[in-house]
Amino acid sequence: MPLRLLKYGLSRDYPVSGDIPATPALKPAYDVVIIGxxxxxxxxxxxxxxxHGIKSVAVLEKGYLAGGNTARNTTTIRSNYITxxxxxxxxxxxxxxxxxxxxxxxxVMFSQRGQLTLAHTEATMRSFHMRAEMGKHMGTRTEVVxxxxxxxxxxxxxxxxxxxxxxxxGLWHADGGTARHDAVAWGYAAQASRRGxxxxxxxxxxxxxxxxxxxxxxxxxxxxxxxxxxxxxxGGMNYDVALMAGVELPIRCYPLQxxxxxxxxxxxxxxxxxxxxxTYLVQSSRGEVxxxxxxxxxxxxxxxxxxxxxxxxxxxxxxxxxFLQGVRLLRQWAGITDMTPDxxxxxxxxxxxxxxxxxxxxxxxxxxxxxxxxxxxxxxADGRVPDILKPFALERFETFRxxxxxxxxxxxx
Amino acid sequence: xxxxxxxxxxxxxxDEFQSFGPVRARPDPNATADPEWSRHLFRAxxxxxxxxxxxxxxxxxxxxxxxRDLVSNEIIRTFDASEPRGRA
Numbered sequence: 001m002p003l004r005l006l007k008y009g010l011s012r013d014y015p016v017s018g019d020i021p022a023t024p025a026l027k028p029a030y031d032v033v034i035i036g037x038x039x040x041x042x043x044x045x046x047x048x049x050x051x052h053g054i055k056s057v058a059v060l061e062k063g064y065l066a067g068g069n070t071a072r073n074t075t076t077i078r079s080n081y082i083t084x085x086x087x088x089x090x091x092x093x094x095x096x097x098x099x100x101x102x103x104x105x106x107x108v109m110f111s112q113r114g115q116l117t118l119a120h121t122e123a124t125m126r127s128f129h130m131r132a133e134m135g136k137h138m139g140t141r142t143e144v145v146x147x148x149x150x151x152x153x154x155x156x157x158x159x160x161x162x163x164x165x166x167x168x169x170g171l172w173h174a175d176g177g178t179a180r181h182d183a184v185a186w187g188y189a190a191q192a193s194r195r196g197x198x199x200x201x202x203x204x205x206x207x208x209x210x211x212x213x214x215x216x217x218x219x220x221x222x223x224x225x226x227x228x229x230x231x232x233x234x235g236g237m238n239y240d241v242a243l244m245a246g247v248e249l250p251i252r253c254y255p256l257q258x259x260x261x262x263x264x265x266x267x268x269x270x271x272x273x274x275x276x277x278x279t280y281l282v283q284s285s286r287g288e289v290x291x292x293x294x295x296x297x298x299x300x301x302x303x304x305x306x307x308x309x310x311x312x313x314x315x316x317x318x319x320x321x322x323f324l325q326g327v328r329l330l331r332q333w334a335g336i337t338d339m340t341p342d343x344x345x346x347x348x349x350x351x352x353x354x355x356x357x358x359x360x361x362x363x364x365x366x367x368x369x370x371x372x373x374x375x376x377x378x379x380x381a382d383g384r385v386p387d388i389l390k391p392f393a394l395e396r397f398e399t400f401r402x403x404x405x406x407x408x409x410x411x412x413x
Numbered sequence: 414x415x416x417x418x419x420x421x422x423x424x425x426x427x428d429e430f431q432s433f434g435p436v437r438a439r440p441d442p443n444a445t446a447d448p449e450w451s452r453h454l455f456r457a458x459x460x461x462x463x464x465x466x467x468x469x470x471x472x473x474x475x476x477x478x479x480x481r482d483l484v485s486n487e488i489i490r491t492f493d494a495s496e497p498r499g500r501a
Contacts, residue, residue, distance in 0.1 A: 239459050250455040252434070253483075298432035301461050301484045308414070308428065341455045398451045 020065060020189045023201050029226035030058040030198075032380060033218050035205050035241055036234035037061025038070040039181070039366065040358050042188035042199075043373020044231055044380070046104075049195035051374075052381035057197040060220060062204040062237075066185030069235040072303075072335030073366040074258050074282065074292035076271060078115050078176040080142045081408040082131050085391035086344060087138040092388070093371035094140075094175050100370055104187030108179045109285055115176025115271040116145075116153050118320075120165040124275055127407055128171040141174035154270055158322050165276060165319070176271055178282050184369055208245040213353045215245060229380050231356045233372075236301070236336025238359035247350050249359055250397050251338045255296045256363050257309045259332035261324070263287030272320065279316025288330060291317045293363060295337065303334045337362045344403035347372065347392040348385040356380055357394060364409055415486075419470045420477050420493045433467035435459075436478065436498070463489060465498055 008014060032048060034041040037059045048054040061067075077097050079090035101107050119125045128144050135142025147159060150170045160166040193199055200222070207219040208230075217226045234241045239251040264287050273280035282290050294309040310332055318325050339362045340346060346360035358376045361368070375389050385393065391403055415427040435458035440449055458464050461484050468491070469476050478498065480489040 240461065243460070248456060252457055252459050298466075298481075299434070299457075299459065299464070299483055300486055302486060304486075306415075397455045398448050400447070400451065 020186070020199060021193050023203070024198050026200060026203070026220070026222050026225060027058070027198075028224070031056040031228040032058075032231065033225055033227040033229070034059045034231045034233060035218070036068075036232065036237075037065050037189075037199060037201065038068050038233065038235055039066060039185045039188065039369035040235075040361070040372050040376075041231065041233040042066070042185055042192060043369050044233065044358065044376045045192040045197045045199075045373075046188045046195075047374045047377030048381065049192055049197050052377055054381060055196035057192070058225065059192070059197060059199045060203045060205055060218070060225075061199065061201045064201050065189060065199065066182060068237075069335045069337070069361070069365060070181055070185050070369075072256075072258070072333055073181060074280070074290050075178045075181050075284075075366055076115065076176070076273075076280070076282065077110075077178060077367040078173055078271075079140050079367075080115070080117070080131055080135050080171060080173040080176070081405050082127075082134055083344075083403050083405060084134065084138060085403055086405050086408070087134060087140060089371060089388055089392070090367060091138060091140050091175075093368045094177075096370035096374065097177065097179060097367075100179070100184070100187070104191055106183060106187035106190065108183040108187055110177060110179040111285065112175065112177035113270050114153070115173040115273065116150065117171040117173070118150065118272070118274045118276075119168050119170060120274070120276040122168065125169050128169070131171060131408060135173070143172050145170050145172045154268075154272060156267060156323070157272070157320055178271060178284075180285070181366060188369075188373070205241060205244070210245060210352065213351070215352055215355050227354070229354045229356065231358055231376060231380060233358040233376075235361060235365065236338055238338045238357075238361075242350070242357070242359065245350070245352060245355055247352065247355070247357075249338075249346060249357075249394070250341055251346075251360055252299050253301050253336050254298070254339055255300050255302055255304070255334040256292070256337045257294045257296070257305055257313070257332070257334040258290065258292035259310060259313060260284070260288040260290050260330050261327045262330050264289065264327065268321075274316060274320060277316035277319060279313055279320070281317055281320070289317070289324070289327070295363065301336055303336060305332050305334050339363070341397065342402040343405040343409045345372070345392055346394050347376065347389045348379060348394065350394065362409075364405075417468070417479070417488055418491050419475065420491050421475050422470055422473060425470065429471055431469045431471055433469060433476070435464045435466050459483070
């Protein structure tokens with residue numbers, strides 16, 4: 001056995017598969033410059049190279065690959081939103097996740113185990129009925145379940161907390177799931193770099209050269225890069241980066257905090273979320289219970305954690321599953337979320353002709369990594385916004401055509 | 414526990430307060446077109462730096478202003494709305 005292993009290791013038929021190539025020298029110009037080396041930017045780079053034949057692409061990342069909100073999110077994948085525009089978009093996102101491991105030739109450990117959102121009030125139940133009907137109408141698997149249904153889906157749940165905040169029912173979303181966030185980013189990075197995309201880590205954008213209505217070049221700490229098209233996909237830094245180009249986005253930044261417990265045997269077989277407790281739980285494939293997501297109650301550019309918020313998350317988790325009370329926390333962290341007024345993203349054109357936006361991803365961006373990359377690549381390649389993205393345009397705030405997804409976003413209201 | 418010094422109630426746990434976001438100039442309803450209304454409603458100060466914000470001490474329902482750094486989270490000063498706003 002050791003000999004066979006050694007032989008396999010040295011065989012030319014099975015060369016060592018390289019990781020992401022080291023950061024190359026910066027060229028003076030690229031057809032497309034993508035700012036932000038997180039999931040969304042890398043997904044866009046992959047789609048540009050694979051489906052649109054655009055290979056002169058540079059992904060500029062201030063820190064290290066996928067080290068921002070791609071590393072910090074809590075990996076919920078779902079499409080049970082409330083607006084038809086939102087559901088249509090996120091539904092395509094879930095479908096792309098269903099075949100993502102094949103697409104990337106990399107196991108992203110997608111687990112479509114379903115998401116159960118809990119209602120503790122009649123008002124929440126009414127909103128669940130509306131979301132379920134919208135979901136069915138749009139062709140997703142979303143239904144309202146009663147108390148018995150909740151117990152069947154999640155037998156270990158504590159249905160009443162001694163009378164306070166009793167669980168009245170739930171919204172069962174069989175399409176919901178989870179995946180390994182790092183694998184998603186690495187898979188896209190590997191595929192994109194194999195097709196010629198350059199990934200520049202430690203490359204910080206410091207300004208734009210704007211002439212007329214076009215971005216002529218991007219200024220970085222490693223020099224000037226002329227660009228045909230530019231995409232901003234920088235998560236928590238979207239407001240700042242867009243502002244450097246003179247574009248003021250309707251975004252306010254808040255930290256979102258999360259944490260994981262020590263690994264446990266598999267016991268939680270769905271994603272569980274409570275709107276009233278502002279808490280959601282998912283058990284990772286390593287057995288750790290991921291507990292999110294508490295938004296800080298005021299604006300801040302910080303990834304610090306606070307004891308108050310961790311206590312709040314722990315209380316929510318122990319309310320739902322009292323046996324978690326003796327379980328230890330393994331890690332805790334925060335990410336900076338770029339919140340929009342209507343809890344929907346801002347995708348598409350900017351006031352500058354060749355500057356494109358993939359911004360305003362707040363607390364809901366991970367699930368859209370494949371679909372946002374695919375549709376933004378299409379936008380950049382065609383030079384126009386496809387119908388599915390039009391409702392998410394920046395102009396919707398000026399025309400008062402908001403896409404209100406606040407009630408379908410568990411984290412922070 | 415982070416403390417916020419209320420101009421009326423003194424230093425209190427920040428949990429007792431509610432943030433109402435950065436101060437915004439109120440447009441004249443009779444002379445404002447849609448784009449400016451949109452701007453007023455949806456765009457708040459979000460630059461990395463010091464902002465002047467509205468806060469409310471919830472138990473006493475007292476509204477006041479605070480200067481706070483959006484990066485370090487340092488509360489530089491708090492003052493009653495009748496006082497001069499300085500940086501605002």
